[in-house]
Amino acid sequence: MTLTVSVLKMPYDEKLLSSLESIIASDPIADTLYLALKHKYYSVYCHCVNVSCCTYLLATKMGLPEQECLRLTLGALLHDIGKINISPKILYKPGKLNKEEWSVIKRHPVNGINLLNDSKLYHMVADSIRYHHERYDGSGYLEGLSGEDIPLAARIVSIGDCFDALVSFRPYKKILSFEEAIEELIKSKNTHLDGRLVDMFISIAPDFYKHHYHPTYFPLSVENSNKNYSKFIINEDSELEINWEEILDQLPDIGIILIDRDDRILFCNNFAAKLRDAEPGELIGKTIIDIQRPHRRIVVKEKLAKVKSGQANGWERLMARKGRYIENKYIKIADEKGCYSGMLMLTMDVTQGEKLLRMLLINLEKLSILAQANIFLKKVFDLEDTLNNTAALISKVLTLEKLWLVIMRNGEINCFQEGEQPLNDNQREELIKKCEKLVQNGLQEIIIEKWAGSKRIFIFLESGDEFKGFLVVETKGTMHIEQQEQDLLKVIGNYVAYAIKKLLFISRVGKFGNERSINESLQ
Ligand SMILES: [Fe+2]
Ligand SMILES: [Fe+2]
Missing domain, CATH: 3.30.450.40 (GAF domain)
Structure with missing residues (x-):
C-alpha cells in the first residue's frame, strides 16, 4: 500500500492527524481498534497523538523521505494499540505493579501486532509497535534487541514515548517540567535511548512542547475530589459503563443544547434550561434564536452562521445576568456524508474562575467526542x-x-x-x-x-x-x-x-x- 504524501510538508496539526486517521479508517481492522482505544482509554489515545507528533517532527528533522516520515508517524499513532485489552485496574494502578501485572503490561506490544496481523497497515506499523519498548543497551522488552538492531522506527517512537510519559501525568509518578524531562532524556542517552536521536530530538522538543503537546487526562477517582464533578467525568475504570444521557442531564455546570439543521432545539438538559429560567420541555421545538433575549438574537444568528461556514471557532465568552461569566462552545455536527446536520451548544458558567474552567474543559473534551460526528456517527x-x-x-x-x-x-x-x-x-x-x-x-x-x-x-x-x-x-x-x-x-x-x-x-x-x-x- 502506498501512502499519499499530499499531507506532508504541513505542520503536525489537526489536518495531518485527520489525514492519518483517514488512512486508518480505510482499514476496518485498524479503524475498529483505533476507535475502540479512543473511546475506552482516551488518555492512551492522547498519548499516542503526542508520540506521533514527536515522531513526525523528529523524522522530518532527520531528513527522512516523505513516505518514511508518514509511515513512522502512523506507526507512532498506533504504537500502544495493544493496550486495549489491558484491564484499567492495571493500566491505571497508582502504585507499583506486581510481577503478574507487570507481565500483562509487557504483553501490549505483542497484543498490538497480533490484533493488527490481518490489517493492510500491518507491515507499515509492525516495527513501531513490536519494538518500541526495546532499549538501546539491550535491557528492554520484547526481544532484548540492542543498538541499531532495534529498527529505526521503534528507536524514534521510543523517544517521543519517553518524553511524553515524563511531562504527562501518570498515576505512579509526578509530572516533570520541560527542563527536568530533557535532563532525564540526556541521562538515558545510549542506555535507554539512541543518543544520536536524543540530541536531534532535543533541538525540536521546545517546538513540540510549546505548540503541539496535548496534556493527557486520566480518569479522576471520586475519592480524589471534593467536587461532585468528578463523578460525571467519564470514569474509565467503569469499563465503558457510560450513560451519556444521564451525564448530559446531570452535569451541574454545563448546559447542553442540541439543535438540528434548522436551528430547532432537539435536546436541552436541565442546566441549559435553568440558565434561561425555564424547564427543558418548554424549550424543545423552539429555535435557538427564539429563546435568546432580544438584544442577543442578531449576535447569536451571526455567530451560528460563522460557525456553520467555518469562519469562527465556536467559542464565546460573555457576561450573563447577576454578574456571572458564561462561556459558550458551538460544535458542528455532520451527518455521515459530511453535510451539516446540527450543532451541539455547550454553555459553561465560568464565574468561579480558571480552576473550574479546567474541570469543565475536561468534560468538554469528552463531550466533544460525542460531537465528532464525521467519522463517529457513521460508526x-x-x-x-x-x-x-x-x-x-x-x-x-x-x-x-x-x-x-x-x-x-x-x-x-x-x-x-x-x-x-x-x-x-x-x-x-x-x-x-x-x-x-x-x-x-x-x-x-x-x-x-x-x-x-x-x-x-x-x-x-x-x-x-x-x-x-x-x-x-x-x-x-x-x-x-x-x-x-x-x-x-x-x-x-x-x-x-x-x-x-x-x-x-x-x-x-x-x-x-x-x-x-x-x-x-x-x-
Ligand atoms: Fe508502549
Ligand atoms: Fe507509549
Whole structure:
C-alpha cells in the first residue's frame, strides 16, 4: 500500500492527524481498534497523538523521505494499540505493579501486532509497535534487541514515548517540567535511548512542547475530589459503563443544547434550561434564536452562521445576568456524508474562575467526542459495519462460524446476524429464549456451551436499563478458549455495547441526517 504524501510538508496539526486517521479508517481492522482505544482509554489515545507528533517532527528533522516520515508517524499513532485489552485496574494502578501485572503490561506490544496481523497497515506499523519498548543497551522488552538492531522506527517512537510519559501525568509518578524531562532524556542517552536521536530530538522538543503537546487526562477517582464533578467525568475504570444521557442531564455546570439543521432545539438538559429560567420541555421545538433575549438574537444568528461556514471557532465568552461569566462552545455536527446536520451548544458558567474552567474543559473534551460526528456517527449509525468489524476481530481470536447479535429492549427483541445462512424461525426463537434465560439468571460473564457439534459463546453486552444483549458466536467444536481470548472477547463485546448505547442515545436525542430507526438497523 502506498501512502499519499499530499499531507506532508504541513505542520503536525489537526489536518495531518485527520489525514492519518483517514488512512486508518480505510482499514476496518485498524479503524475498529483505533476507535475502540479512543473511546475506552482516551488518555492512551492522547498519548499516542503526542508520540506521533514527536515522531513526525523528529523524522522530518532527520531528513527522512516523505513516505518514511508518514509511515513512522502512523506507526507512532498506533504504537500502544495493544493496550486495549489491558484491564484499567492495571493500566491505571497508582502504585507499583506486581510481577503478574507487570507481565500483562509487557504483553501490549505483542497484543498490538497480533490484533493488527490481518490489517493492510500491518507491515507499515509492525516495527513501531513490536519494538518500541526495546532499549538501546539491550535491557528492554520484547526481544532484548540492542543498538541499531532495534529498527529505526521503534528507536524514534521510543523517544517521543519517553518524553511524553515524563511531562504527562501518570498515576505512579509526578509530572516533570520541560527542563527536568530533557535532563532525564540526556541521562538515558545510549542506555535507554539512541543518543544520536536524543540530541536531534532535543533541538525540536521546545517546538513540540510549546505548540503541539496535548496534556493527557486520566480518569479522576471520586475519592480524589471534593467536587461532585468528578463523578460525571467519564470514569474509565467503569469499563465503558457510560450513560451519556444521564451525564448530559446531570452535569451541574454545563448546559447542553442540541439543535438540528434548522436551528430547532432537539435536546436541552436541565442546566441549559435553568440558565434561561425555564424547564427543558418548554424549550424543545423552539429555535435557538427564539429563546435568546432580544438584544442577543442578531449576535447569536451571526455567530451560528460563522460557525456553520467555518469562519469562527465556536467559542464565546460573555457576561450573563447577576454578574456571572458564561462561556459558550458551538460544535458542528455532520451527518455521515459530511453535510451539516446540527450543532451541539455547550454553555459553561465560568464565574468561579480558571480552576473550574479546567474541570469543565475536561468534560468538554469528552463531550466533544460525542460531537465528532464525521467519522463517529457513521460508526454509530452503521451497526452493520460495527458488527462486520467485530466479526473480523473475533475471527482473529476464534475460528468464527457464525455471529449473532441479540438485543432485548423495551420488551422487544431484535436479532442481527452476520453471515450467509439466516436462522430459521425455530432456531431464532430458540436462540432468543436462551438469551432471555441468561438475562433472567443475571449473567455477566462469557458462557460457552456445546451446540450440535460446535460451540456457542455468549458474550454478555453490558447490562443496564436501556438494553440487554448478547453477541453469540458459533465456533468449531474442538476450540479451547484461553483466558486471554475470553478477555479480548469481553473487550470486543464492550465496544459493541458502547456503539449500541450511543446509537440508542443519539436516536432518542434527535433526528440526524440519514438516521434509521433502531428496529430497521437491527433487522
Ligand atoms: Fe508502549
Ligand atoms: Fe507509549
